[in-house]
Amino acid sequence: IVLTQSPGTLSLSPGERATLSCRASQTVTNSYLAWYQQKRGQAPRLLLYGASSRAAGIPDRFSGRGSGTDFTLTISRLEPEDFAVYYCQLYGGLHPYTFGQGTKVDVK
Amino acid sequence: QITLEESGPALVKSTQTLTLTCSFSGFSFTYSGVGVGWFRQPPGKALEWLALVYWDHDKRYRPSLKNRVSITKDTSKNEVVLTLTSMDQVDTATYYCAHFVADPLTGYYVADLWGQGTLVTVSS
Numbered sequence: 026i027v028l029t030q031s032p033g034t035l036s037l038s039p040g041e042r043a044t045l046s047c048r049a050s051q052t053v054t055n056s057y058l059a060w061y062q063q064k065r066g067q068a069p070r071l072l073l074y075g076a077s078s079r080a081a082g083i084p085d086r087f088s089g090r091g092s093g094t095d096f097t098l099t100i101s102r103l104e105p106e107d108f109a110v111y112y113c114q115l116y117g118g119l120h121p122y123t124f125g126q127g128t129k130v131d132v133k
Numbered sequence: 134q135i136t137l138e139e140s141g142p143a144l145v146k147s148t149q150t151l152t153l154t155c156s157f158s159g160f161s162f163t164y165s166g167v168g169v170g171w172f173r174q175p176p177g178k179a180l181e182w183l184a185l186v187y188w189d190h191d192k193r194y195r196p197s198l199k200n201r202v203s204i205t206k207d208t209s210k211n212e213v214v215l216t217l218t219s220m221d222q223v224d225t226a227t228y229y230c231a232h233f234v235a236d237p238l239t240g241y242y243v244a245d246l247w248g249q250g251t252l253v254t255v256s257s
Binding site: 055056057059061063067068069070071074075078080081112114116117118121122123124125126127 | 170172179180181182185193195229236238239240241242243244245246247248249250
């Protein structure tokens with residue numbers, strides 16, 4: 026399965042809403058899709074798993090939805106610390122731990 | 134509090150074997166439903182999963198690297214070791230180890246906590 030993230034770069038201002046897309050080339054059953062945030066020079070941080078469940082300590086401005094082939098990560102109001110690269114990842118099925126190529130959210 | 138730390142050589146030569154150690158604390162392989170795995174990230178590129186070892190000794194490998202990669206665990210030392218043979222310049226990357234936990238909704242294992250990573254450069 027190939028995960029395609031769009032857009033490649035999203036330029037927004039603090040306080041704005043960010044909507045990131047992750048599309049799978051085949052249907053993802055059981056929603057075993059995760060989202061990670063990676064800041065420059067840092068390790069990835071798990072944000073969401075099961076497409077929509079927030080990991081421990083993740084603020085509720087981060088939300089996810091989707092099923093089948095189309096998944097979305099939404100950041101309701103961007104905080105300064107949210108400008109980073111975001112990756113979607115499959116963690117189950119026949120092609121586990123496949124990543125998308127990432128979406129960079131930068132300051133407009 | 135769970136922590137993981139990668140250690141190993143920063144520089145290896147082409148054709149050599151890379152051995153990396155992940156030392157962890159805050160959990161144990163005696164717990165069911167946990168695992169430790171490895172990822173890597175070439176400079177400026179996306180993340181790539183390499184290998185995973187589960188609490189019950191089961192192991193999984195990236196299919197394209199299956200002939201080169203090996204993962205072992207030492208429960209008494211709280212360590213996991215990754216071995217990658219026949220290193221090439223394309224293997225230059227930051228290597229991360231991560232704690233995996235079973236997702237209660239799907240039963241599949243998701244990487245929820247990561248080490249800071251270690252940069253490995255392969256020279257010719």
